[in-house]
Amino acid sequence: MKVTKDSLIGEVLDYDVETAEFFFEIGMHCLGCPASRGESIEMACAVHDTDADALVEKINAYFESKENK
Secondary structure, eight states, rough: OOTTTTHHHHHHHHGGGGGGHHHHTTTTTTTTHHHHHTTTTHHHHHOOOTTHHHHHHHHHHHHHHHHHO
């Protein structure tokens, strides 16, 4: 999976639930809420005043490291 700022949080979590730790790091603790699962990464980062590009990069690096194992 290749994540972008437009990726929905729910889709990322469905692909790999362990990505939840990256959302927790930005203060997003409401991952079970249907509204948050329908938000894009960009929208969530705007609400939590954090850098969407950095989060996308971190999640994609995580996926790449798992693929290379």
